[in-house]
Amino acid sequence: MHSPKRLLFLDFVLSVFRLNGLLISEGDAMTEKLGLTSARWKVIGAIALSSKGLTVPGIARVLGQSRQAVQRITDVMVSDNLLFYQVNPRHKRSVIVTLTDAGTEIYNLLREVQDPWALGTTEDIPIEELESALRLVRRLIQKFDK
Amino acid sequence: MHSPKRLLFLDFVLSVFRLNGLLISEGDAMTEKLGLTSARWKVIGAIALSSKGLTVPGIARVLGQSRQAVQRITDVMVSDNLLFYQVNPRHKRSVIVTLTDAGTEIYNLLREVQDPWALGTTEDIPIEELESALRLVRRLIQKFDK
DNA sequence: CCGATAATGTCAGCATGTTGTCATTGTTGT
DNA sequence: ACAACAATGACAACATGCTGACATTATCGG
Numbered sequence A, B: 001m002h003s004p005k006r007l008l009f010l011d012f013v014l015s016v017f018r019l020n021g022l023l024i025s026e027g028d029a030m031t032e033k034l035g036l037t038s039a040r041w042k043v044i045g046a047i048a049l050s051s052k053g054l055t056v057p058g059i060a061r062v063l064g065q066s067r068q069a070v071q072r073i074t075d076v077m078v079s080d081n082l083l084f085y086q087v088n089p090r091h092k093r094s095v096i097v098t099l100t101d102a103g104t105e106i107y108n109l110l111r112e113v114q115d116p117w118a119l120g121t122t123e124d125i126p127i128e129e130l131e132s133a134l135r136l137v138r139r140l141i142q143k144f145d146k
Numbered sequence C: 001c002c003g004a005t006a007a008t009g010t011c012a013g014c015a016t017g018t019t020g021t022c023a024t025t026g027t028t029g030t
Numbered sequence D: 001a002c003a004a005c006a007a008t009g010a011c012a013a014c015a016t017g018c019t020g021a022c023a024t025t026a027t028c029g030g
Helices: A004-034 A038-049 A056-063 A067-079 A101-122 A127-144 B004-034 B038-049 B056-063 B067-079 B101-122 B127-144
Strands: A083-086 A096-099 B083-086 B096-099
Touching: A004 A038, A004 A101, A004 B004, A004 B038, A004 B056, A004 B101, A004 B127, A038 A056, A038 A067, A038 A096, A038 A101, A038 B004, A056 A067, A056 B004, A067 A083, A096 A101, A101 B004, A127 B004, A127 B127, B004 B038, B004 B101, B038 B056, B038 B067, B038 B096, B038 B101, B056 B067, B067 B083, B096 B101
Parallel strands: none
Antiparallel strands: A083 A096, B083 B096
């Protein structure tokens, strides 16, 4: 038998690989004028979206990456004065990564590019399709994230 | 206004990043016993799926990657005797990347792991949802792939 | 309270992707 | 045919991710 489902899924997997690469390119293009890169975009986004302070391993958990990879990025962003490490009252060694004023400003500028991009990209896509696809992606993430 | 669509899409984007990482991990785990990695998995899959012979830049186009990245992988796979470079009658310098017998054998072994993985992962997902999500991903790829 | 376990920071090595550059080879339009 | 342009191979520099290893610090169970 041919199992169209198997082929469909493999096609989906390859397409996710490809979309991932294209999204990184989009992120790089969007953030270029702000002196960011897609990796820094991810980190700054994770921090800005979290209500409570995040530690480096915390950001890594949100992004699904290794803490070492995140640490490398945040170290550079601290020396670029976009972030600073704030004393964590709940943990002596694990500091809280916080946006500096400059970092907040960059994030606001970022949103001025990012928001129109998000809206423009999805303007001809029904919200139901987006929700449905997100549910599927989340379901797969849950399956693999153990 | 809050524009739930914008937030929905950004959530989708972050989820794609995360799924991408998890799929690479899955690929690494699946191919480990075969002496492959996810990068080689992609290349060997692209070659096996193409009816005509593919050149290195051709594989790169299929995968949506730079030809240099693919070249590096294929060079290693040639020295590992999984691939060989075949004279291309249509181009004096650009050789055709071909599976050796050993490479074909690995690919067959790979399928014995990959097919159950694909079926198992999707067994509780309706085929319509998969198709719908793939359509959306393809649509985004088309939008960004210029 | 104390020992075992988990979490964190740090450093190192490596895999995989990017871009840039340059010489060479193909292709195409006039 | 020839000149302009595109595609390819090769090499280099770099960004971003991974894992492993080790010391230190927190947390938890007895």
